[in-house]
Amino acid sequence: MTASPFLSLPGAVPADDVDESTAGPGHYGNxxxxxxxxxxxxxxxDLSDRGVITVAGPDRLSWLHSMASQSFQGLRPGEGIEALFLDASGRIEHVVHAVDDGETTWLIVEGADAAPLARFLDRMRFMLRVEVADRSDEFAVLGAMSASALDAAVPAASPSGLPLDWNDPWSTRAPGTHRYARDAGHPASDWHFIERIVARDALADAVAAVRAGRVEVAGSLAAEALRIAAWRPRLATEVDEKSLPHELDWLQSAVDLGKGCYKGQETVAKVLNLGRPPRRLVLLHLDGSDTVLPAPGDEVIGEKVRPEPLPGEAPERRVVGHITSSTMHHELGPVALAVIKRQVPADLPLIVESHGTDVAAAQVEIVPADATSAIDVPRLPRLGARP
Incomplete structure (x- = not known):
C-alpha cells in the first residue's frame, strides 16, 4: 500500500499513533x-490505512451469517452493518464494517487485519459458492460526519451501480441488541460517521477538491478524538487478546442477540445472562495541569485507603487497568478510554502512570460496575434459531 496523497497537502504531518503504519496525515497543523x-x-x-475485502458469490450472505455475530441474512443492497468474528471462547478476533451492493459484500477492516481476515475467510469456503479477495490495493476509504462532505470530495465506488457508503450504526439502537451504558446522556447520539469506499487512484481527486476549497480536511487525530468522545470502540485500540464484546459495550451495534450458531455464541449468551463482564470500558477525564497525555498501554492505578490508616501510611496502589486510547478533545479537554477491572468502584479515585508522572483521572462509566443480567433481550439459543 503506497503512501497517502493527502500527505502532499499543506501542513500535513504524518500520523505517529495507531495509524502510523500507512504514514497518512495525523493532522494538518491544528x-x-x-x-x-x-x-x-x-x-x-483520510482512512486509506484501512483494508477492503470483498466476498462475492450467491452464497456470500448465508456464509458470512454462519460465522459472524451479526445477521447477514436479508441484508439489503446499500445497507451497512457491523459484525464481529469471535474465537471459541467468545474473544474478539476480527471486526468488519460491511455493506452489500447486491452482488458483492464489501468489508472495511483495520489495515493490519486485512490479510489475516482474508486468509481466514478463504480457509472457511469449503464447497460454497463464494470468492474472497483482499482489494486493499485497489480501493481505499474516506471518512466524514456527513455525506455532503464526501460528495464534495469524490463519488463513492459503485462497481455494481450502488454507492459503497457504510453508515456507522453506533448511534442507533437496533432491535435485538443490548447496551450496558445508560441511555441518558450517551454521546453516541452525536456520532454519525460515514466510511466511503473509493477507488484508490481517486484519492488524488479528493486531494484536488481540498486544494480547490470544495471541502475541508481533518487528520486522523481529529477522527480519533471524536471517536473517543463518542465511547466508540475500535479493534486497533480497545481490543486485546482477552477482549469480550460485552466489556466494550459492543453488543449494541455488532451482535444480533436473536441469532444462533456462530463461534463464541455460548460465551456471549453466558456473560450477557449473568451480567458480569470481567472487565469494563470507561472514559477518563484527565488532569491536564502537567500537560501529560497518557499513551495507550499506560497503567491505570487505583488507590485504596484503609478505613483507619496508620499515621503517615500511604494508600495502597494497585494496577486496575490500562489506557487504550487518549486525546485532547476540543470541548472535553484531555480524555482517554481505558479498560479496567469490573469490580473497581465507580467512585474510586484513579491515577494513570505516564512518562514518570501521576495523572489524576475521574471515571465516567460506560459499562457500569454494577452491570446486571440482561432481562430485556431474548436469551441466545444453543441451536436452531436463525442459523
Missing part, C-alpha cells in the same frame, strides 16, 4: 480546529 470541522460535517478524513 488538530483542535480540525475536530470542529469534522464534527460540523464540513471536513473529510
Amino acid at each position: 488538530p483542535i480546529v480540525e475536530q470542529r470541522h469534522l464534527e460540523r460535517g464540513t471536513a473529510i478524513v
Whole structure:
C-alpha cells in the first residue's frame, strides 16, 4: 500500500499513533480546529490505512451469517452493518464494517487485519459458492460526519451501480441488541460517521477538491478524538487478546442477540445472562495541569485507603487497568478510554502512570460496575434459531 496523497497537502504531518503504519496525515497543523470541522460535517478524513475485502458469490450472505455475530441474512443492497468474528471462547478476533451492493459484500477492516481476515475467510469456503479477495490495493476509504462532505470530495465506488457508503450504526439502537451504558446522556447520539469506499487512484481527486476549497480536511487525530468522545470502540485500540464484546459495550451495534450458531455464541449468551463482564470500558477525564497525555498501554492505578490508616501510611496502589486510547478533545479537554477491572468502584479515585508522572483521572462509566443480567433481550439459543 503506497503512501497517502493527502500527505502532499499543506501542513500535513504524518500520523505517529495507531495509524502510523500507512504514514497518512495525523493532522494538518491544528488538530483542535480540525475536530470542529469534522464534527460540523464540513471536513473529510483520510482512512486509506484501512483494508477492503470483498466476498462475492450467491452464497456470500448465508456464509458470512454462519460465522459472524451479526445477521447477514436479508441484508439489503446499500445497507451497512457491523459484525464481529469471535474465537471459541467468545474473544474478539476480527471486526468488519460491511455493506452489500447486491452482488458483492464489501468489508472495511483495520489495515493490519486485512490479510489475516482474508486468509481466514478463504480457509472457511469449503464447497460454497463464494470468492474472497483482499482489494486493499485497489480501493481505499474516506471518512466524514456527513455525506455532503464526501460528495464534495469524490463519488463513492459503485462497481455494481450502488454507492459503497457504510453508515456507522453506533448511534442507533437496533432491535435485538443490548447496551450496558445508560441511555441518558450517551454521546453516541452525536456520532454519525460515514466510511466511503473509493477507488484508490481517486484519492488524488479528493486531494484536488481540498486544494480547490470544495471541502475541508481533518487528520486522523481529529477522527480519533471524536471517536473517543463518542465511547466508540475500535479493534486497533480497545481490543486485546482477552477482549469480550460485552466489556466494550459492543453488543449494541455488532451482535444480533436473536441469532444462533456462530463461534463464541455460548460465551456471549453466558456473560450477557449473568451480567458480569470481567472487565469494563470507561472514559477518563484527565488532569491536564502537567500537560501529560497518557499513551495507550499506560497503567491505570487505583488507590485504596484503609478505613483507619496508620499515621503517615500511604494508600495502597494497585494496577486496575490500562489506557487504550487518549486525546485532547476540543470541548472535553484531555480524555482517554481505558479498560479496567469490573469490580473497581465507580467512585474510586484513579491515577494513570505516564512518562514518570501521576495523572489524576475521574471515571465516567460506560459499562457500569454494577452491570446486571440482561432481562430485556431474548436469551441466545444453543441451536436452531436463525442459523
